[in-house]
Amino acid sequence: MLRLAKYLKPYLGTALLTLLLLFLQTIANLFLPALMSKIVDVGIGTGDTGYILRIGLFMLLVALIGSALMVFANLNSAKVxxxxxxxxxxxxxxxxxxxxxxxxxxxxxxxxxxxxxxxxxxxxxxxxxxxxxxxxxxxxxxxxxxxxxxxxxxxxxxxxxxxxxxxxxxxxxxxxxxxxxxxxxxxxxxxxxxxxxxxxxxxxxxxxxxxxxxxxxxxxxxxxxxxxxxxxxxxxxxxxxxxxxxxxxxxxxxxxxxxxxxxxxxxxxxxxxxxxxxxxxxxxxxxxxxxxxxxxxxxxxxxxxxxxxxETPFEIQDSVSGDVDCKIHGEVTFKDVTFAYPNSEEPALTHITFDTKPGKTTAIIGGTGSGKSTLISLIPRFYDITSGQLLVDGIDVKDMTQAQLRQKIGLVPQKAILFNGTIRDNMKYGKEDATDEEIWQALEVAQARDFVSEMEDGLDSYIAQGGSNVSGGQKQRLCIARALIRKPEIYIFDDSFSALDFKTDAKLRKALKHETTNSAVILVAQRVSTIMDADEILVLYDGKIVGQGTHKELLNTCDVYKEIALSQLSKEEIENGK
Incomplete structure (x- = not known):
């Protein structure tokens, strides 16, 4: 407990005053029995009523002073x-x-x-x-x-x-x-x-x-x-x-x-x-x-x-050098990256190498547990890589401050998270000084403008804790709008379209193309239809990249991707996707 004593330092003066008040109050309490003794031995013993009254009133005064000191001491101790x-x-x-x-x-x-x-x-x-x-x-x-x-x-x-x-x-x-x-x-x-x-x-x-x-x-x-x-x-x-x-x-x-x-x-x-x-x-x-x-x-x-x-040391710390100047923007490069969770027997990702640039959409697909979400968690440094090198804008992420790195990223997580407050409050999570015009623009791109407009209070409509008063698809679209309003250099969508119907999904991806022309887009998805038009698709299997290329190329070169595609689409849809 002594290690926490430093938190009392700002209140040292109040604490010392409390101790002084309690000291005086204790002296007053110790004085009372002596006065009582005089009343009994002198006043009652001699029958001197005047003496009894004088000492009795003095006792009452001492008791009142002691009580007042105790009250002020208790107030000060509570403040401390x-x-x-x-x-x-x-x-x-x-x-x-x-x-x-x-x-x-x-x-x-x-x-x-x-x-x-x-x-x-x-x-x-x-x-x-x-x-x-x-x-x-x-x-x-x-x-x-x-x-x-x-x-x-x-x-x-x-x-x-x-x-x-x-x-x-x-x-x-x-x-x-x-x-x-x-x-x-x-x-x-x-x-x-x-x-x-x-x-x-x-x-x-x-x-x-x-x-x-x-x-x-x-x-x-x-x-x-x-x-x-x-x-x-x-x-x-x-x-x-x-x-x-x-x-x-x-x-x-x-x-x-x-x-x-x-x-x-x-x-x-x-x-x-x-x-x-x-x-x-x-x-x-x-x-x-x-x-x-x-x-x-x-x-x-x-x-x-x-x-x-x-006293728990941070696993991830900012570099001593602090902020660094970036001459390029919106580029993510994985160089032979391997990552293993603490105390795990096998790496979650092994020898991952790829890069993405502004205006390019890189999609990631794979089975459950293949490492898709783990991979994108490395970009904002939610975890640090075990080996290899991860560059953002040509700079190792370990040489950037976490704040500087994350300022470049607009992340839409796999689980749509909204906070207690209004829609406007949630949108300003992405950009604190966002205007209503910017918010409506982001909502329109995210295909959320219609249902927000229909709400009685519009942007001032209340969002319950965790977004429990809106549907799953609405939550996802609001989360996408929150990332869009930031206008980051790198967009990361972690299976962010899973709750959307195919029509809304298609309209949203079309609108995103115009909105993200100057940014890199990394898209994790389970549905092949969502990633068919991506510039590059990475196929993960057991933490490794087993396929890399366009939709058409992967159908001919990657059995894992072809199996996923055939399980979701008809041959006609696959052919049309070519």
Missing amino acids: AMGFSRDLRTDLFIKVESFSLGEFNTLGTSSLITRTTNDITQVQQVVLMSLRMMVTAPLMVIGGLIMALSTNLELSVILLISIPILVVVILLVARSGMPLFKSMQVKLDKLNLVLRENLTGIRVIRAFNKVPYEQKRFDDANSDLMQTAIKVNKIMAVLMPSMMIIMNLTSVALIWFGGIRIQAGAFEVGSLIAFIQYVMQIMMALVMVTMMFVLIPRAAASAERINEVL
């Missing part, structure tokens, strides 16, 4: 804790946003969500409680001991027995609870994973009648978390009763031996009352420390998980 968690959450989010896909796969999406929310909340609670108790608890213990010793040294011997016993109980409970708190966070990750899969895959679950199975799966994860939580609470449940027994036995011993001394005339009633109050303050301070021991183990486990993310 909330600011700390906000800054930490922001840095964690920025770090996660900069991860490559490989790091996402290693850490897991559900775990990253838990670390950004629940784990930071656990640490935030410890920061909050630490600020409130950091001064109060130690000062209450030390001040209470001093005041108790100054009141009666002989009775203080009882504290030498009860306090060490209390400390041992606290340490034993904390030692037993620490591993279980860490286990709880891991099991919370698992629960989040199951929940996330259920929410995102609800259609598949219902379609396959697997609701009871998923309910059992969730119940198993939930029960596992519950069992661990019960174990933790059983251990913690021992703590408070143990402390109360020790505190009550201490009080009984003080009253017993104090009463004996009062009877002997060596002690006064008011002093005994003050002594008992000091002892109770010491005990309550130790209870406060115990509360910290309850929170710290879980927060320590959370802090470790947060630091794991913050």
Whole structure:
């Protein structure tokens, strides 16, 4: 947790003010039993009502000042804790946003969500409680001991027995609870994973009648978390009763031996009352420390998980040289590129060599798992190649910043992703300063203008999270328009026409030809009809290029392509495609 202390630096002044306020509040609390002792021994003992009223009003004033100090201290501690968690959450989010896909796969999406929310909340609670108790608890213990010793040294011997016993109980409970708190966070990750899969895959679950199975799966994860939580609470449940027994036995011993001394005339009633109050303050301070021991183990486990993310080195980093000047635009070159996923036994791509230029459409086709999506993921550096060389505009992608590289690319992903907001907001993802005219132009090319125009609010029409309120084909066309509005040097379409009917597909490809004359186009498709008129077609099989050429050439030279074509088209359609 100490590694996260740097996030408290901006709030150091507020934190110090909080500690000062708590220091003064603790002094006020320590002063109250002494005043009570005077009221009992002097005021009540002599029957001086005026003295009782004067000291009583002074006690009330001290109590009010102490309460006011506590209120302001709590407000300041809340500001520090909330600011700390906000800054930490922001840095964690920025770090996660900069991860490559490989790091996402290693850490897991559900775990990253838990670390950004629940784990930071656990640490935030410890920061909050630490600020409130950091001064109060130690000062209450030390001040209470001093005041108790100054009141009666002989009775203080009882504290030498009860306090060490209390400390041992606290340490034993904390030692037993620490591993279980860490286990709880891991099991919370698992629960989040199951929940996330259920929410995102609800259609598949219902379609396959697997609701009871998923309910059992969730119940198993939930029960596992519950069992661990019960174990933790059983251990913690021992703590408070143990402390109360020790505190009550201490009080009984003080009253017993104090009463004996009062009877002997060596002690006064008011002093005994003050002594008992000091002892109770010491005990309550130790209870406060115990509360910290309850929170710290879980927060320590959370802090470790947060630091794991913050200290994870980036697999993909920008070059030291930074931005570079490009004299050519819209050219992608693969030179003997091989790529393997981390911990995989075989490369996903092997010895890939091809290039594409502005005005040229390069299509990629192949069976499921042949490496099509993997190949295009290398261009924007979602992954780094294992060997070979990948050039964009004649420059190795590793010599460019990621921002500079991705600014050149308009990507339409295989899974159409839209964000919560209006259509205009989604279009401006491609170009922040896009005008309405530019947006409508992009929508027209993407064959989306008609259905957007028919919406009641046009460009201000609301898009639900994930685009759940529009059809699959509409989502794809909106995603295509978002890429078009950017007017990039390189267009990448990853099976982006799969949800379109053949008529819309044909119209869209025709419109794209005029729109992308100055850009390179890389098109991944499953349908032969979509890529028949491409300038060059790459046929992938098991991560290798087994065919390269035009539609006509591949029909004569590549058996894999011919097999794909015959499975989708009639001989007449194939002949017409020539």
